[in-house]
Amino acid sequence: MRTQIAIIGAGPAGLMLAHLLRQQNIDCVVLENRTREYVEGRVRAGVLEQTTVRVLDRLGLGERMHSEGLVHEGTNLAIDGEIFRIDMAALTGGATVMVYGQQEVMHDLFNAAEARGVKIIFEAKGVALHDVDSTRPYVTWQGGRLDCDYIAGCDGAHGASRGAIPSHVIQTFERVYPFGWLGILADVPPASHELIYANHARGFALASMRSAGRSRYYLQCALDERLEDWPDERFWDEVCLRLGEQTAAQVTRGPSFEKSIAPLRSFVCEPMRWGRLFLAGDAAHIVPPTGAKGLNLAVADVIVLAAAFAEFYHGGSTAGIDGYSAKALARVWKGERFSWWFTSLTHRFPDMDGFDRKMQVAELNYIRGSRAAQTTLAENYVGLPM
Numbered sequence: 317m318r319t320q321i322a323i324i325g326a327g328p329a330g331l332m333l334a335h336l337l338r339q340q341n342i343d344c345v346v347l348e349n350r351t352r353e354y355v356e357g358r359v360r361a362g363v364l365e366q367t368t369v370r371v372l373d374r375l376g377l378g379e380r381m382h383s384e385g386l387v388h389e390g391t392n393l394a395i396d397g398e399i400f401r402i403d404m405a406a407l408t409g410g411a412t413v414m415v416y417g418q419q420e421v422m423h424d425l426f427n428a429a430e431a432r433g434v435k436i437i438f439e440a441k442g443v444a445l446h447d448v449d450s451t452r453p454y455v456t457w458q459g460g461r462l463d464c465d466y467i468a469g470c471d472g473a474h475g476a477s478r479g480a481i482p483s484h485v486i487q488t489f490e491r492v493y494p495f496g497w498l499g500i501l502a503d504v505p506p507a508s509h510e511l512i513y514a515n516h517a518r519g520f521a522l523a524s525m526r527s528a529g530r531s532r533y534y535l536q537c538a539l540d541e542r543l544e545d546w547p548d549e550r551f552w553d554e555v556c557l558r559l560g561e562q563t564a565a566q567v568t569r570g571p572s573f574e575k576s577i578a579p580l581r582s583f584v585c586e587p588m589r590w591g592r593l594f595l596a597g598d599a600a601h602i603v604p605p606t607g608a609k610g611l612n613l614a615v616a617d618v619i620v621l622a623a624a625f626a627e628f629y630h631g632g633s634t635a636g637i638d639g640y641s642a643k644a645l646a647r648v649w650k651g652e653r654f655s656w657w658f659t660s661l662t663h664r665f666p667d668m669d670g671f672d673r674k675m676q677v678a679e680l681n682y683i684r685g686s687r688a689a690q691t692t693l694a695e696n697y698v699g700l701p702m
């Protein structure tokens with residue numbers, strides 16, 4: 317089999333790239349090692365930046381998002397239960413975010429794939445990249461071989477692509493946080509129309525949602541915490557405590573149907589290109605979920621990458637391809653900084669002393685009283701311009 321772009325991974329990065337390339341009449345094949353049901357069923361991101369919303373619109377895939385998604389013009393912070401709101405739209409000239417789950421985005425991308433000629437090979441096991449630094453790279457998997465001009469490594473944090481870059485070429489930067497997020501999904505109305513990020517002496521909590529009838533709550537927890545020690549009642553008690561009385565009064569309790577613990581990590585590898593291989597999304601960088609940037613950074617990468625391939629195939633220039641890594645990394649590092657900063661501001665670190673906590677509270681109070689500080693937060697949260 318031969319194609320122009322071999323895409324490894326059918327997550328948000330890989331599938332969005334495939335749609336963008338097909339829109340430009342560039343041929344591609346997506347190799348995914350799991351089933352569609354598995355990829356679509358993963359409970360992950362839920363907040364879309366304006367750039368992500370726009371690209372779905374540009375692809376003609378925004379209809380369901382606009383009818384079922386929730387537009388948020390603001391977000392809330394809480395200090396030991398006391399809430400204040402950041403009016404993001406007013407501070408950024410009208411920019412908003414869209415609450416629409418990653419599962420829904422994937423559903424829309426998969427549903428449109430076949431009609432648009434996006435070829436996906438599911439359950440491609442043992443994917444391996446070959447001759448990446450030559451002009452004739454190819455990809456193999458159990459029972460198949462795909463020859464191509466370029467390879468897009470969109471296979472997430474544990475995929476095969478990043479490992480194809482020799483260790484003397486690649487540099488990695490990492491911060492592992494000494495806590496995780498214990499999250500639940502429950503079919504109950506959200507406590508608030510907008511998200512509430514709570515800094516509490518007992519640790520961080522987040523009141524979020526997927527829709528008007530589905531809530532997503534998170535608690536900062538120790539990394540060795542066990543799910544069986546967190547029956548729903550204990551979770552609801554703790555989340556109400558950390559969100560504070562005002563919010564707790566609005567919390568509707570109900571049985572959770574998903575409960576999981578996710579570790580928090582910041583990670584970047586440089587460069588994002590080697591030879592004919594281009595990394596995009598989680599394959600190249602990870603952020604802690606606090607800033608809601610993971611999926612959005614993945615989408616931003618593939619917007620840049622798709623434009624670079626279009627410039628090459630339709631304009632004959634390699635300038636975009638050659639500039640991809642530097643251009644993508646410039647945005648990635650800003651997303652990393654924001655996610656790290658927001659995590660540092662809102663979480664309780666095991667080595668924090670009284671002074672550190674006072675600094676967090678002072679910074680939150682500064683944000684509460686400063687339009688400039690609120691604007692900084694808002695413009696990062698809704699997504700920096702491309």
Ligand SMILES: Cc1cc2nc3c(=O)[nH]c(=O)nc-3n(C[C@H](O)[C@H](O)[C@H](O)COP(=O)(O)OP(=O)(O)OC[C@H]3O[C@@H](n4cnc5c(N)ncnc54)[C@H](O)[C@@H]3O)c2cc1C
Binds near residue numbers: 327329473578598614
């Ligand atoms: C538990 C969890 C919660 C999260 N919560 C949030 C959140 O609240 N907000 C937010 O913004 N972000 C969140 N994220 C991050 C966000 O989901 C990711 O940033 C986003 O999925 C990145 O998309 P991607 O396409 O780069 O990678 P992925 O979504 O990981 O997709 C990679 C794809 O490649 C496939 N693959 C892997 N290895 C191979 C291989 N060897 N061969 C072929 N295919 C392969 C995988 O099956 C997968 O389908 C969360 C992530 C996790 C894990």
